[in-house]
Amino acid sequence: MIENVANNPNFYSADNSNTHKDALNAALAMYKKGEYSIALKMYQDLSNYYTSPSLYLELGNCYYKLGKNKYALEYWKKVIELDNVNKYAYSNIGNLYYKTGNISQAIENWLTALTIEPNDAKVNLNIAVAYTDAKMRSEAIRYYERYLRYEENKNEEYYFIENKIIGYKETANEYLKEGAKFQQISNLKAALDCYIKALASYPNYSKTNFNIGSLFFMDHNYEQAIKYWLKSYFIDDSYPKTMLNLAISYDCSRQFDYAYCFYARYSDYIVDNNVELTKVTNRLHQLKNHINNNPYLVEKHLENASNLYHDNDFYHARVEYKNYIMLKPDDKHIYLPIIQKINYYLNPEEKVIEELAKQAVKLIAEERYAEASLIYEQTLKLCDENSVQYSHLKAKYTMCVRKAG
Numbered sequence: 001m002i003e004n005v006a007n008n009p010n011f012y013s014a015d016n017s018n019t020h021k022d023a024l025n026a027a028l029a030m031y032k033k034g035e036y037s038i039a040l041k042m043y044q045d046l047s048n049y050y051t052s053p054s055l056y057l058e059l060g061n062c063y064y065k066l067g068k069n070k071y072a073l074e075y076w077k078k079v080i081e082l083d084n085v086n087k088y089a090y091s092n093i094g095n096l097y098y099k100t101g102n103i104s105q106a107i108e109n110w111l112t113a114l115t116i117e118p119n120d121a122k123v124n125l126n127i128a129v130a131y132t133d134a135k136m137r138s139e140a141i142r143y144y145e146r147y148l149r150y151e152e153n154k155n156e157e158y159y160f161i162e163n164k165i166i167g168y169k170e171t172a173n174e175y176l177k178e179g180a181k182f183q184q185i186s187n188l189k190a191a192l193d194c195y196i197k198a199l200a201s202y203p204n205y206s207k208t209n210f211n212i213g214s215l216f217f218m219d220h221n222y223e224q225a226i227k228y229w230l231k232s233y234f235i236d237d238s239y240p241k242t243m244l245n246l247a248i249s250y251d252c253s254r255q256f257d258y259a260y261c262f263y264a265r266y267s268d269y270i271v272d273n274n275v276e277l278t279k280v281t282n283r284l285h286q287l288k289n290h291i292n293n294n295p296y297l298v299e300k301h302l303e304n305a306s307n308l309y310h311d312n313d314f315y316h317a318r319v320e321y322k323n324y325i326m327l328k329p330d331d332k333h334i335y336l337p338i339i340q341k342i343n344y345y346l347n348p349e350e351k352v353i354e355e356l357a358k359q360a361v362k363l364i365a366e367e368r369y370a371e372a373s374l375i376y377e378q379t380l381k382l383c384d385e386n387s388v389q390y391s392h393l394k395a396k397y398t399m400c401v402r403k404a405g
Helices: 009-014 018-032 036-046 051-067 069-082 087-099 103-116 121-132 136-149 155-186 188-201 206-218 220-235 239-250 256-267 274-292 298-309 314-327 327-347 348-365 369-382 386-405
Strands: none
Touching: 009 274, 018 036, 018 051, 036 051, 051 069, 051 087, 069 087, 069 314, 087 121, 087 298, 103 121, 103 327, 103 348, 136 155, 155 188, 155 327, 188 314, 188 348, 206 220, 206 239, 220 314, 239 256, 256 274, 256 298, 256 314, 298 314, 298 327, 314 327, 348 369, 348 386, 369 386
8 A cells, every 4th residue: 555645844844943943854864764763752852842733744654653553543633633634644544544454434534635636646546456455346447547647657557557447448348349239130148248248347438337227128127227327327427318217217116216316317407308398297296295105215315325425335325315315305405515525535626626716716816827827727637638627727727828928
C-alpha cells in the first residue's frame, strides 16, 4: 500500500520562532533518517509550546512508524478537527485502516482525500487495490483508470496497469461485437455467452450490461434482467430506455415500489411526449396507492441504502437513497446531504472544480485576470475534455488570458 505522507517543511513558516523552526527541522531530519522515537520525543516537546495541524500530523506519522496505531489515529483525527481539508490526514488514516484489515473505512477515508485533491494518483491506486481486495472488480477498474489518468511518473508499474486495462477493453470489445452478431441472427445463447465473456474482461461498458439485461428479459428472467440493467444504469444514468426497462421489469416481478421509482425517473425524460407521459403517470398513481397501503416498503429502501453505503457500494447506495426520497419526500432534507457526499465520492473533481470556479469568478470581479486564468487552468486538468463543462471553462480561461494581456 502506498503511503501518502506529508514531509514538506514549508509548513514551519507558520511559526515565527527561530528556535521552534530549528527544532522542527531537526525533528523532521530524525524522521527521514528513520529515528522515529527520537523524532517523536522532539515533536512531543514542541507540542508543549504550541499546536497546529502540521505538528499533529507529524506526531501521528511517528506513532504510525512505531506501530502505535491507536495514537497515530488519535493525532490524525486531531488534524481533521483543526483542518478538515487536510488530505494527508485522511490519506494516512486510510493507510492505517487498510493495514489493519478495515477495507471499508480505508476506502471511505481515501475517497474523502480525493474530494480535496482528486488528481492524487497514489490515493486512486490505493483505492483500486482495496476494491480489488474486496472483489469489487468494476469499482477497482474505475480507480485503476483514474490512477492512469493522473499519474505523471510513468514507471514500470504504470505501464503494467495500462497494458492490462487496454487488454481488458480490447477483449471486451471483440466479444461485444461477436455477441451483437449472434443476437442479430437470434442465436441468443451464443450471444449471451459472448456478452458474459466481455463483461468478465471489462465490466464497465454500459452497452454490454444493457444487452445482457435484454436477453434475460426476453427469457422472462426479470431478476437477472434487473441485475444487469442496474449495472448499465450505474454506468450511464441518463439513458431513458434503461430506466423504462427497469421500471417494467420491477413491475413484472411485482416489486412495485422499485417500479414506481424508475417510472418516475423515466417520466422526467418524456415531458414532451403527452401520450407516453399520460400512460406512465396513470401507472405511477396506481403504484402509489399500493405503496401507501404497504408503508414498510419505503423504510426498506433506507435500510438497503445504509447497508450498501457501509459496503462501499456507492452507486447502488445512491440509487437507494434517491428511491427513499422519492417515496418519502418529507425526509429529503435529511438524506440529500448524504447523496451529495456520495456524488463527491464518485466524482470528486466536481467539488474541487466548483470551489475553484468560485475563486476564479471572484478574481475576475476584481479584474485579476492573470490569477483567474491560473485557476481555470487547474480546473481544465480535472475536466473530461469531451464534456460541455470543459468547453465552458476553456472559454473562461481563454477570456482571462486575453484580458490579462
